[in-house]
Each structure stands twice: as structure tokens, then as C-alpha cells.
Amino acid sequence: MIKKVKKAIFPIAGLGTRFLPATKSVPKEMLTVLDRPVLEWSVIEASKSGIEEMIFVTSSKKNSIIEHFDNSPLLEEILRKKKKSKELKSIQFQNTLGNFTFILQDKPKGLGHAVQCASNLIDDNENFMVILPDDIILSDQPATQQLIKVSENNNSCPVIALETVGKKEVSKYGVIDYKKRIGNSFKISKLVEKPEAKEAPSNLTVVGRYLLCSKIFKVLKNLKPGMNNEIQLTDALNYLIKDPGILGHRFKGNRFDCGNKLGFIQANLSFGMQDKEISRNLKGLIEKL
Numbered sequence: 001m002i003k004k005v006k007k008a009i010f011p012i013a014g015l016g017t018r019f020l021p022a023t024k025s026v027p028k029e030m031l032t033v034l035d036r037p038v039l040e041w042s043v044i045e046a047s048k049s050g051i052e053e054m055i056f057v058t059s060s061k062k063n064s065i066i067e068h069f070d071n072s073p074l075l076e077e078i079l080r081k082k083k084k085s086k087e088l089k090s091i092q093f094q095n096t097l098g099n100f101t102f103i104l105q106d107k108p109k110g111l112g113h114a115v116q117c118a119s120n121l122i123d124d125n126e127n128f129m130v131i132l133p134d135d136i137i138l139s140d141q142p143a144t145q146q147l148i149k150v151s152e153n154n155n156s157c158p159v160i161a162l163e164t165v166g167k168k169e170v171s172k173y174g175v176i177d178y179k180k181r182i183g184n185s186f187k188i189s190k191l192v193e194k195p196e197a198k199e200a201p202s203n204l205t206v207v208g209r210y211l212l213c214s215k216i217f218k219v220l221k222n223l224k225p226g227m228n229n230e231i232q233l234t235d236a237l238n239y240l241i242k243d244p245g246i247l248g249h250r251f252k253g254n255r256f257d258c259g260n261k262l263g264f265i266q267a268n269l270s271f272g273m274q275d276k277e278i279s280r281n282l283k284g285l286i287e288k289l
Helices: 038-048 063-068 073-081 085-096 111-116 143-152 167-172 215-221 233-242 261-274 279-288
Strands: 007-011 053-058 099-104 127-131 135-138 159-164 174-182 185-193 204-213 247-250 254-257
Touching: 007 038, 007 111, 038 053, 038 063, 038 085, 038 127, 038 135, 038 143, 073 085, 111 215, 111 233, 127 143, 135 204, 135 261, 143 159, 143 204, 143 247, 159 185, 167 204, 185 233, 204 215, 204 233, 204 247, 215 233, 254 261, 261 279
Parallel strands: 007 053, 007 127, 053 099, 159 247
Antiparallel strands: 127 204, 135 254, 159 204, 174 185, 174 204, 185 247
């Protein structure tokens, strides 16, 4: 029997070159959307979805991430003395999100390799999430929870998040072909990484949320390097399509690609418009632009 999904892997060892020079000294995952780092928004989503174990596959250059999710006794004491209860609760909040484990990825060898680095922390016959924090998703029901429910209703089948994009945009993403559709779920027959628009099998693209089974690790272990001489997760997923099969699910919510400047700005504006303290003034500022 498959266990409840309680673990999530966050691959965060990337260099963040699209945000240089800011990311020369600050991990891209620590750039803030509204008042929280990009990474924290994804951890909050996972926690709200029932995930208890947060596994970060990171690099030795990102100690600030460890510090962010650790206790800050001195700062907490200062805030207590100043009676800043709101601020105190905001920095204690990170400690309530789950248990944190940090694994070093020695070299950037691809997303598949990053996932493989965490294999020892996933039990046999256990499903788990892979969450790419560059993708922030604003939704009423957490996107991760949506995937978990789809899996539970389909014999604990692996599920990946999907989004519809314009045909001209498909070359930026992994794209699915499918043989059957039920509502917003699709029985995937093939995954193609960044196809040309005329060769794309659909305009349903993969978003950075994957509910996977432990069988993926055996596939990754024996997988030869693919595009860019890296271990590609997409290549491994194509093996799982054969057995046990993979569903794609078009989630309800708005995704913001914080891996690029425009998506990052869009995320800040959208989250700002949801914030009661600043939404009214922010709207006025936008109207003046």
C-alpha cells in the first residue's frame, strides 16, 4: 500500500544567472515576492498540502537558506523586548512549516540528478513531491494538494502539473502528448522537452510540480545524460509513462515564473494586490504608470 505523500524535494542548487548581479551573493530562491523569499512561498504551499518533510537539494554557497528556516533566538528576544508581536510571529512562522533536510549537489548535472541526490530519503513504495520554487502558484487550493487528490483518486498514480500556453510559447517548456482526457486530467503518452512550435504535440506544458513514485530513482540511476549532457527528469518520466503511467493535471490557479524578471515582477504585483495593507495604494500606483 502506498503511503500518504509526506515528503517534498526542492531542487535549489542552480546559479540563478538570469538575475545577476543580484544573485552573485544572494541565492535566487531568497529574492522576495512581497515579504517572503520565493522559496518560502513554495514551502508554505507544500505545508498546507500535508507535506511534513522538506528536502532541499542545494549547494554549499546557499547557507542563507539554512539560516532563514532556522531559529533566530537573538532576533526573537529583541522583538519580544520591543513588543513587536507581529514581527515576532512572522519570523517564528518558518519553524512551523515542517522538518528540513539539506543535501549538497556537488555539480549542476540536471534536474534528474538533483532528484536522484535525495533518493536515500525516500522509502521504497513511497510517493513524493518534487517542487520547483521558481514556479509560484497563487490558488485557493494549493496546487500540490490538487495533485495529491488526483493521485489518490487514481490508484496513487504519478501526476504532474500542467498549464495551457500559446503555441508560440511551447518551445520554452516540456510539452505533453496524451491519449485520454477526463476533465482537467490527461493520460500522458509522451513528454517532449522544449519542442519547436510546429513539432509540439499539444500546448499543454509542464509546471514545476511533480508527484512521483520511488521507481523513478531506479530509472535515474541507469539513465544516460541527455540534453546539455545532463540527467534530464523528462527522460526519466518517459519511462514511467510505460509503467506505472503518468497523469497530467491542469491545476486551478495562476502560475508566476519567478525564474525570469517579468514573471518575478508579475508575482510581486499579484501578491501585492492580495495584501490588505498595500493593495489599495498599489492599485493607485499602477493606475498612474
